[in-house]
Amino acid sequence: MKSRLPPLPALRDFIHMYRLRAKKILSQNYLMDMNINRKIAKHAKVNENDWVIEIGSGPGGITRGILEAGASRLDVVEIDNRFIPPLQHLAEAADSRMFIHHKDALRTEIGDIWKKEPNRPSSVPWHDSKLPQMHVIGNLPFNIASPLIIKYLRDMSYRRGVWEYGRVPLTLTFQLEVAKRLCSPIACDTRSRISIMAQYVAEPKLVFQISGSCFVPRPQVDVGVVRFVPRKTPLVKTSFEVLEKLCRQVFHYRQKYVEKGLKTLYPPEMENEMADELLKKCRIDPTTTSIKLGMEQFADLAEGYNEQCISHLDARYILIRAPSIKLLEERLRARGTETEESLKKRLQHAEEDLVEIEKNPTLFDKVIVNDDLERAYKEFVDLLREDLEKTKK
Numbered sequence: 001m002k003s004r005l006p007p008l009p010a011l012r013d014f015i016h017m018y019r020l021r022a023k024k025i026l027s028q029n030y031l032m033d034m035n036i037n038r039k040i041a042k043h044a045k046v047n048e049n050d051w052v053i054e055i056g057s058g059p060g061g062i063t064r065g066i067l068e069a070g071a072s073r074l075d076v077v078e079i080d081n082r083f084i085p086p087l088q089h090l091a092e093a094a095d096s097r098m099f100i101h102h103k104d105a106l107r108t109e110i111g112d113i114w115k116k117e118p119n120r121p122s123s124v125p126w127h128d129s130k131l132p133q134m135h136v137i138g139n140l141p142f143n144i145a146s147p148l149i150i151k152y153l154r155d156m157s158y159r160r161g162v163w164e165y166g167r168v169p170l171t172l173t174f175q176l177e178v179a180k181r182l183c184s185p186i187a188c189d190t191r192s193r194i195s196i197m198a199q200y201v202a203e204p205k206l207v208f209q210i211s212g213s214c215f216v217p218r219p220q221v222d223v224g225v226v227r228f229v230p231r232k233t234p235l236v237k238t239s240f241e242v243l244e245k246l247c248r249q250v251f252h253y254r255q256k257y258v259e260k261g262l263k264t265l266y267p268p269e270m271e272n273e274m275a276d277e278l279l280k281k282c283r284i285d286p287t288t289t290s291i292k293l294g295m296e297q298f299a300d301l302a303e304g305y306n307e308q309c310i311s312h313l314d315a316r317y318i319l320i321r322a323p324s325i326k327l328l329e330e331r332l333r334a335r336g337t338e339t340e341e342s343l344k345k346r347l348q349h350a351e352e353d354l355v356e357i358e359k360n361p362t363l364f365d366k367v368i369v370n371d372d373l374e375r376a377y378k379e380f381v382d383l384l385r386e387d388l389e390k391t392k393k
């Protein structure tokens with residue numbers, strides 16, 4: 001018997017009751033159609049007695065779908081305090097099955113939520129064909145969808161967080177274009193860094209699409225629901241960071257021969273020799289392009305590159321994208337000559353770099369003094385914000 005919810009005010013009434021006008025800054029687009037909310041829970045394969053973590057629950061549409069599907073425990077992570085009262089309302093109706101975490105998902109280790117819960121479903125070994133009775137689900141804000149999926153794929157690759165319990169499936173919404181990139185096959189225009197990062201550690205599937213018109217307010221794009229099932233064995237043996245770095249450089253030059261991107265992995269004085277050595281070792285045509293490379297070729301390239309980094313200490317400095325202080329100084333000197341558009345882009349990149357620096361300080365040990373780089377980056381981001389404000393006035 002499914003443990004259904006008692007009658008509740010309709011979602012639309014709920015939003016009026018609690019005066020929940022969507023905030024643009026948090027990319028809030030609510031899914032008001034309960035049929036779609038139920039469809040998400042169904043495609044996530046939530047069954048009776050499963051445990052679920054929902055990210056960005058908002059007014060609780062998908063939350064209702066998950067509870068109706070019979071989850072025996074649901075933990076929601078929501079950053080906006082305006083949603084806490086309506087979520088509490090739902091939690092009361094859910095008969096002790098629902099718990100609210102008023103937190104920023106980007107700074108929350110979701111694996112900790114159930115760590116001290118002795119009654120959680122049993123862990124299932126990664127080599128087992130069965131999946132644990134656990135799920136992570138979310139209709140994510142578009143602006144945090146990309147950093148969040150990278151964080152989760154990284155955790156998956158290290159089998160940490162909720163992935164300590166086994167191959168916990170992840171069902172998330174993305175702008176349709178991003179959803180297509182995540183699931184993109186070889187030789188398609190949509191093939192990109194994120195396709196490789198998602199597909200080497202999981203099997204992402206675009207389970208259905210949702211028209212933008214189903215959201216309030218309506219976003220300018222349609223949405224794709226993607227379910228990721230972690231692979232028993234990742235298709236690439238190197239660390240997540242090495243593969244990510246390789247993909248970042250190779251896809252950065254997606255219109256050019258693969259050789260061009262590979263060269264940027266190394267310090268200039270060794271780029272020709274090292275890129276040539278790597279391509280020969282992997283038997284890859286230097287004039288092919290990134291989108292035509294298959295997963296096996298990415299595995300060979302990442303492993304070959306990793307070996308090069310072990311044998312040539314100088315090659316290591318490129319393990320991360322965040323540039324050194326010297327490069328940062330150059331960028332600082334270039335300030336004051338930019339348009340609003342290019343500043344926005346620069347700010348976005350600098351913020352992404354900063355997140356990476358904060359998350360992976362150990363990756364910097366051979367390169368630069370971590371604290372210095374982090375401090376310099378924070379200042380740089382502040383300066384760019386000021387510049388941007390000035391261009392708007």
Ligand SMILES: C[S@@+](CC[C@H](N)C(=O)[O-])C[C@H]1O[C@@H](n2cnc3c(N)ncnc32)[C@H](O)[C@@H]1O
Pocket residue numbers: 026027028029030031032055056057058059060061062077078079080083103104105106138139140141142144
């Ligand atoms: C696109 S809305 C979706 C709301 C709801 N799940 C739905 O489908 O109607 C995204 C939700 O994520 C929340 N959110 C935004 N940034 C967040 C963050 N960093 N951590 C947790 N929640 C966040 C927003 O407040 C909002 O409620």
